[in-house]
Amino acid sequence: MTRILKITGAIFAAALLLLAVAAVGLKLYFTPARLKALTLEYASKNIHREVAFDSASLNLSGLAITKLKVSEYPDFKKGEFFSADSFSVRPSFGALLHRRVKINSVSASGLNMRVAEVKKDTYNFSDLITPGRDTKQVVLADKKPVQAPLAISSLNIKNSRFTYANAAGDMTITLRDISLSASAISPEGLFPIETALTMDVVSPYFTGSVPARLKGRVALGNWDPAKGRAEIDSASLSLGGARAQLKGSLSGLMEPDAKLSLSVKPFSTADLRTVFKSLPPKVLLPQIDADADFKLTFKDITLRSVKFAAGPVKGSLAGRAAWEPAVTYDITAEIKAQTPEVDSTVLARKLKQLPIPHGFKLPLTEISASARLQPGVAFIRSFALNCDGLAVTGRASVNYSGELKAAGTAHADIKNLSRLAEAAPGLAGPYALNGAAEADLDFSYGPALSLKGKAALNGIGASFADRKLSGLSGSIDFSKDAVSSQKLEGKLDGEDLKAAFKARDLLTHPKAEFTLKLAKLTVKDAPAAQPAHGGETARKAVGEPFYLDVSGKAEIGAIEHPNFRCGPASAKLDLTNISDDLKALDGTASFTAGPGKFSDLYAMAEKHKAAKVALYPLLVLQKTSKLAKTLRLPDFNNIDFQVIEGDYTFTKGLMKLNKSALASAVADVSSSGSINLPAEKLDMKINATLKAASGVRMSAPVGMFVKGTFAEPSVKPDMRSITEQPAVQKAVDKLVPGASKLLKNLFKK
16 A cells, blocks of 8 residues: 555656646647657756657647657666656636636546656655755745646546556556546545556465456545545455455545445355465355454554454454564454354365365354454464353464464363254264263463363263263363373263273373272173274284273172173273284283173173183183083083182283182182183193082092183193092092002102
């Protein structure tokens, strides 16, 4: 705007030049040749530039010049500054007799002016508006020079052009196809003016064409532009296919106080792609209306009030922006918006180029923000989001002067989780979420993201894997890759639940600690997993495996499953590198459970991997007891027990049985040895002491060695344990006295 105002001064300077030339002609009424010679001589002496034209005529109708050309300073070797195909002035000679200057008409066609910035505040027309050294003006004290009144009845300019180029050479502004008409022009008072032109801009920031039209009234302030004013009745301009309407008023034409109203008709981003190539196509934008009250100077602009509305968005701006000596700004912005209910699937179909996810039902949402914008930084003093079920408030600061940095706080109030979940029916629908929660969050970015916050749960409920969580309350602390809670209480499938946990490194290698108390656990079989596609299997095989570390303890009042039920159970875990293939599993685990009953444990184990690992020795017992027929062991596939105990150590997937014991009315069983979990290879010894309920009573255990794999185990009786049975020894001694001692010594060797 600064340059445009300076350019306006250049246009006035050119007009004064032409009027001066015309004045010379009026004083020297000679032949065309004489008129041309005197005009060229006058121009050379007073404007110090070369002037050329094809013809000049002066008669009772007025002055007419064709093919006028004015050089850059000092001659045409430096280029052409101004030209006109034709120029004519028709004065009122009668008005001159009354010491008034009245011009009936001024018309010009094919005007062409080139303004260039030579250096800061210096242009190729600066010499025309700088008073000469010999210029003298006698002015009486406290009196202004008397000027003859001037009036122009009609001004008409058509098919003209104005070009501006900056000193850096990277910006050019061209006003072309200029047509301008005005009437009843006088130093005071408003006179009508109408113009049309096209502005072409080439710059590092913007390149494009802006056609414009304007109709209004102008007052020249008695030839003082600072006191002039303008009333814009209507103005229109367009950029690509986007069109805007403008009206308002300006007070002071050099540094105007402006009150303007702007309206931009609804348009699509496709309408702007001829100017901004990177815009996505076919994004429909609503009508934009704005009212602006501002003060514009050569160095800055002060926004007293700018109010705008664009569809559901409303806002205001206030503050100041300056560009000399450097670009600075301090702007306060207020924004409010209301987004309607929308289906993201429908939105994605309309905006195919944008990555909009499908299947979301976005509710009616109100958004507001207040911000202060300064060079390189934005202070978002407050922001708020409200929809059915959720309210979010907060503040933030964003530093974009170099590497992007941001920091802020937010508070979220989930008033109704079930209503909020309706926004994502496909994602959240199956979980039947309900309850309420609040959360406070501190965040920062620069360059890494940092999050820290606390959430309070109030009666959270959910359904998952045929389970129902209800009434969950407590507090949770969280960060970007960690979460913890000292106390959570609720119900799982209607049974009392108490828990505490810590988890960290969630984005890399999660490590979790927990304590859990549950009145009763009903173990339910999850639906069978769908087989993975070949491509997915290949990717999983090549990719880095997922590892998890878990430590903690659990107390469960009772466990129920169609194949396993028991009374109180407790467990302690300290495991690292848990993965799907168990190849890197390290740590310890122990448990105790009972009394209870189990049958066909493999039906349970094949659907619950954790249960399979915990009950591995019993699973092996069930299989091998059938294979060792000579030992006449009972059916361990269906048995009541008093207690089951396990204590295991894991090293790279190898499970060592420190303790594995089963106490029941039928038999007491203990297992030792190891199991290679990834390969399911067995290296175990199982000792069973049969009780009266089995039909056989043993005072010493009978053993068997188990090798092979879980799918195909091989069983070998422990002959020594057999010979040590009292019943066996008595039978042998009856046949051969002293034979039992001989057998005992034999197996010792």
